[in-house]
Amino acid sequence: MKRIVIFASGSGSNAENLIKYFKTHDKASVVLVLTNNAKAKVLDRCKNLEISALSFNKIAFTQTNDVLNLLHAAKPDLIILAGFLWKFPENILNAYPNKVINIHPALLPKFGGKGMYGMHVHQAVVTNKEVETGITIHYVNENYDEGATIFQATCPVLITDTAEDVAAKIHELEMKHFPLVVEKLIS
Numbered sequence: 001m002k003r004i005v006i007f008a009s010g011s012g013s014n015a016e017n018l019i020k021y022f023k024t025h026d027k028a029s030v031v032l033v034l035t036n037n038a039k040a041k042v043l044d045r046c047k048n049l050e051i052s053a054l055s056f057n058k059i060a061f062t063q064t065n066d067v068l069n070l071l072h073a074a075k076p077d078l079i080i081l082a083g084f085l086w087k088f089p090e091n092i093l094n095a096y097p098n099k100v101i102n103i104h105p106a107l108l109p110k111f112g113g114k115g116m117y118g119m120h121v122h123q124a125v126v127t128n129k130e131v132e133t134g135i136t137i138h139y140v141n142e143n144y145d146e147g148a149t150i151f152q153a154t155c156p157v158l159i160t161d162t163a164e165d166v167a168a169k170i171h172e173l174e175m176k177h178f179p180l181v182v183e184k185l186i187s
Contacts, residue, residue, distance in 0.1 A: 002028035002186040005076040007084040008035050012042025014082035014103060014174055019049050021179035028186045032074045036061065036086055062089050071096070078186055081140060082178075085117055088140050100140040101185070103178055105170045107152055108136040112145030122163040122170065130157050133166060135173045137181050151181045
């Protein structure tokens with residue numbers, strides 16, 4: 001049975017979708033969710049879904065091996081960033097080469113990098129009058145949103161679309177494609 005650990009910073013809709021998808025899966029399951037936000041809604045979702053979840057602070061993540069030790073104990077085959085906003089430290093990336101993936105709410109390399117997350121991305125897409133946007137699932141490296149692309153899915157952006165409209169389209173793509181891509185990666 002493959003073991004998945006998810007990192008999230010906010011509401012955790014992608015984390016919940018993955019947990020539910022793999023709950024009765026015969027090849028993988030989510031064994032732990034970690035968050036850098038002690039008030040993140042993802043913690044409530046995990047409690048309701050009976051999944052272990054822990055929060056940590058910046059020191060535990062970047063200046064010690066505390067989070068790395070949690071990962072070693074969880075023995076993940078895949079680490080998934082699902083709305084996780086901090087840059088991933090090299091000690092974890094080195095310990096889990098090509099085992100850390102992220103989902104980004106745009107077609108990278110467009111609209112990636114520090115500060116480009118959530119509604120910031122969707123607003124940039126609308127402001128730049130893009131005719132298409134989508135999601136990118138990619139490997140994580142030492143730079144924001146620069147790891148090798150695993151998968152992209154697109155959707156049209158209408159001239160009348162607001163950032164909220166774009167967000168809804170992206171959410172739909174995430175819910176549909178993220179579990180399927182993860183399933184292929186762990187198979």
